[in-house]
Amino acid sequence: MPTMHGPWMTLAIALPLATASVVALCRDTSWRWWLSTLATAATMVLAGTAWLELNLLGVWAAADFGDPFQQLFGATPLAIDGFAGPLIPLASALHFFVILVTPRSKRTRFPFALTLVSLAILLAMFSTRWPVVIIGLFACQSLLPYIELRRRKQPWRFFAWHQVAGVVCLTFGWLMVDNAHPTSAVSLWGTWAMAVGLLVRCGCVPMHCWLVDLFDRASLGTALLFVAPMVGAYGLVRLVLPIAPEFVLQGIALASLVTALYAACMTLVQTSTRRFFCYLFLSNSALLLIGLESLTAVGLTGSLCLWLSIGIALTSFGIIIRALEGRVGRMPLDRFHGLYGQMPLLAGFFLLALLASIGFPGTVGFVGAELLIEGAIDAYSYSGMLVVAAMAMNGIGALRAYFRLFTGTPAPAAISMQPRLAERLAIWGFSAAIIVGGVYPQPGVTTRHRAVEMLMRMRESNREAIESKKAAWPYYDEADNHG
Numbered sequence: 001m002p003t004m005h006g007p008w009m010t011l012a013i014a015l016p017l018a019t020a021s022v023v024a025l026c027r028d029t030s031w032r033w034w035l036s037t038l039a040t041a042a043t044m045v046l047a048g049t050a051w052l053e054l055n056l057l058g059v060w061a062a063a064d065f066g067d068p069f070q071q072l073f074g075a076t077p078l079a080i081d082g083f084a085g086p087l088i089p090l091a092s093a094l095h096f097f098v099i100l101v102t103p104r105s106k107r108t109r110f111p112f113a114l115t116l117v118s119l120a121i122l123l124a125m126f127s128t129r130w131p132v133v134i135i136g137l138f139a140c141q142s143l144l145p146y147i148e149l150r151r152r153k154q155p156w157r158f159f160a161w162h163q164v165a166g167v168v169c170l171t172f173g174w175l176m177v178d179n180a181h182p183t184s185a186v187s188l189w190g191t192w193a194m195a196v197g198l199l200v201r202c203g204c205v206p207m208h209c210w211l212v213d214l215f216d217r218a219s220l221g222t223a224l225l226f227v228a229p230m231v232g233a234y235g236l237v238r239l240v241l242p243i244a245p246e247f248v249l250q251g252i253a254l255a256s257l258v259t260a261l262y263a264a265c266m267t268l269v270q271t272s273t274r275r276f277f278c279y280l281f282l283s284n285s286a287l288l289l290i291g292l293e294s295l296t297a298v299g300l301t302g303s304l305c306l307w308l309s310i311g312i313a314l315t316s317f318g319i320i321i322r323a324l325e326g327r328v329g330r331m332p333l334d335r336f337h338g339l340y341g342q343m344p345l346l347a348g349f350f351l352l353a354l355l356a357s358i359g360f361p362g363t364v365g366f367v368g369a370e371l372l373i374e375g376a377i378d379a380y381s382y383s384g385m386l387v388v389a390a391m392a393m394n395g396i397g398a399l400r401a402y403f404r405l406f407t408g409t410p411a412p413a414a415i416s417m418q419p420r421l422a423e424r425l426a427i428w429g430f431s432a433a434i435i436v437g438g439v440y441p442q443p444g445v446t447t448r449h450r451a452v453e454m455l456m457r458m459r460e461s462n463r464e465a466i467e468s469k470k471a472a473w474p475y476y477d478e479a480d481n482h483g
Contacts, residue, residue, distance in 0.1 A: 001079060002057060007064040008050035009078055009127050012043050012092070013120050020116035029107045033099070036112040040096035043119060047089040050080050055447075060454055077128045083237065083304075083451040084126040086444075090311050091126065091229045095119045097426040098221045101319055103326040110221060111151070114144045122229055131174050131239055138201065138235065139167045145218055145226050154217040162200055162210035169197030170235070177243065191244050195252055198240065202232035202289065203282055204259045215278040220325065223278075224318040228311055230285055236292060242459050249293040256289035257383055257390075264390040267397030271334040273321055276401050277314075283394055284310050284357060287387060291372045297452055299375020304448040305368030309437065313356035313365055316430035320350045323423050324405070333401060336408025342417040347406040349427045354398040356434045358391060364437030367445060 019039035023032045054062055061081035069076035080088065095115060102110050118141060125137040142163035149156035176190025203211035215223045236252070263283035270276040288310065291303025323346065324331060324339070331337060340347045352363070359369025369391060377384030419427065437444060 001076070002059045002062045003065050003067070004050065004053045004057070004062050005065055006049070006053075007066055008046050008053065009080055009088075009123070010064045010067070012046040012050065012088075013078075013123050013127070015039055015043050015046070016116040016120040016123075020113040020120075023116065024113040029104075032112045033102065033107050036099045036116060037096070039116060040092065040099055040119065043123070044089060044092035044096050047092040047123065051085045051089050054080055054082070054085050077130045077133050078124065079129070080127055081129070082447070082454060084234070085451075086308060086447065087229070087234070088123055088126050090308065091122050092119065094228055094311065094315050095122075095225060097315070097319060097429065098225055098322075101323065101420075101423045101426045102221065103323075103420075105326060106219070109152075110219060111144075111148050114147060115222070115225065118144045118225060122231070125231060126229075126234065129238055134235060134238055135167065135170045135174060138170060138231065139163075141226075141231065142167065145214060145222055148218055148222050152218070155213075158213050159210050162207065166197045166200035169193045169200065170239075173197060174239070187243075188245070188248075191240060191248055194239050195236070195244070195248060198232050198235045199252065199255055201235065202230075202285060203227075204255050204286065204289075205262050208259065208263075208282060211282060212275055212278050215274045216272075220274065220318065220322045224315065224322075227281060227285075228315050228318070230288070230307065230310070233285065233288055233292060233307065236289065237455065241292065241455065246295065249295060253290050253293040253379075253383070256286045256293070257386055259283070260286035260290065260390040261386060261393075264393035264397070267394060268400065270397075271332050273324075273331045273333060273401070273405070276333060276397065277318060277321060280317075280357065280394060280397065281310075281314050283390055284314065287372060287390060290383065290387060291375055294375045294379035295456075296375045296378050297449070297456065298371050299379055300452040300455065301445065301449045302368050302371025302373075302375050304451060305441075305445055306365065306372055307368075308444060308448075309356060309359075309363075309365035309368050312430055312433050312437070313353050313363070316349070316427065316434070317353040317357060319423070319426055319430070320346055320353065323419060327417055331405060333404045335404070337405050338408035338410035339417070340406040341410040343419070345424075346419055346427070347402075349431055350406070351402055352431055352434060354402060356438070358395040358398055360395075362435075362438045364434045364441070366438055367441040371445075 016039055019035055023035050026032050026035065061079050063076045063079045067076045067078065099112065099115060121137050121141045125134060128134060146156055146160050149159060173190040173193030176193065177187045200207045211227065214226065260283050263279045263286065266279040267276055267283065270279060288303050288306050291299045291306065294300065356363035356365045359365040373384060373387055376387045
């Protein structure tokens with residue numbers, strides 16, 4: 001495997017872990033915030049450097065310079081490739097901005113050390129293609145919200161049992177899959193088990209209630225960082241897509257379509273801002289899964305583009321909600337709050353993030369949404385109209401939330417409602433990405449299309465290997481099914 005000119009990913013993973021050990025011993029809240037902010041900023045630079053060098057090398061995948069696994073065994077679990085390349089700096093940016101905008105009133109309770117550990121686990125997950133490592137990191141990542149729920153003395157069993165069920169399904173499914181005989185009955189059952197485990201992690205209906213409960217009981221920053229990178233979709237691409245037969249992918253697409261419609265309907269009736277955000281995110285992530293399982297170049301490209309746009313737009317949306325809650329507490333959507341007169345800048349950014357999340361023209365989500373619709377129609381003609389209906393309901397629910405929060409009779413405020421400098425930097429950064437990605441989407445679409453071509457080529461190579469085994473041994477399937 002080609003190597004890069006520096007150990008960028010190794011440093012990007014090691015830096016948050018080392019800083020987390022220091023932050024855990026530090027008692028001063030200001031120092032913990034400063035150390036975490038600087039560490040995530042440096043990690044974001046290292047991750048961006050790794051992705052940039054991968055593009056400059058012009059290769060599909062590359063390992064770190066001086067990787068000991070590569071030197072000793074000829075293979076390494078850590079390697080950045082064209083599919084996960086942009087996801088790594090995006091995940092680093094999400095953690096950096098969430099920590100940066102944490103208000104002073106919440107820094108005492110915010111788990112800075114756990115957030116840094118979560119970043120390291122996430123970067124390691126996006127940097128590996130080894131199934132055993134991915135499943136192990138899935139389990140480790142689920143421990144962090146569990147620890148926070150226990151610290152906050154919130155009910156944790158509902159969340160924990162869902163995560164345990166997902167990891168158990170993934171583990172048993174991976175043990176059952178035989179790469180030498182992927183069409184055997186045992187391997188098919190293993191593929192289904194892995195798909196079910198990943199659907200639990202994605203929060204697909206009817207296994208979505210843990211996600212709503214997490215947003216209600218954990219801090220908004222922790223819940224946002226746990227779901228925004230969409231590691232369930234990453235697991236589907238790495239573990240299921242290369243080996244799953246088409247009927248398994250069709251089952252996943254059907255479950256995702258039901259989830260997208262259900263969550264879109266739920267956004268229309270929510271009276272809690274957090275629950276509205278949760279269902280809006282759930283609907284968008286389910287639409288992404290529909291594109292991933294379409295097996296068309298257009299649909300897969302749209303899905304990968306939507307992956308990035310959802311991460312940018314809905315994280316910006318969540319940061320603004322977090323800023324509002326830091327000033328006025330949790331806000332119900334059953335009445336008008338009239339906040340526009342007190343914070344017009346936040347209102348404008350809020351509307352921009354909402355429009356990007358529903359694929360409004362001129363925003364980063366537009367191209368991905370259009371490609372996704374076209375790919376869904378090409379793959380499953382009956383579902384194209386339902387995808388459009390889900391997107392339309394998401395748009396109605398988003399505008400309803402905007403009017404409830406920012407229109408109406410303004411209420412008097414005892415404190416300043418203007419955004420702080422850190423909040424302005426974060427919101428301006430995400431807003432610039434939303435606009436630039438909408439006005440000039442070609443570079444992002446090109447890189448995502450190249451990733452789709454390679455993913456389809458890898459899946460096709462697996463199918464050709466199976467066909468060659470069948471040609472060499474006519475009784476291949478029968479022997480497997482009896483084996």
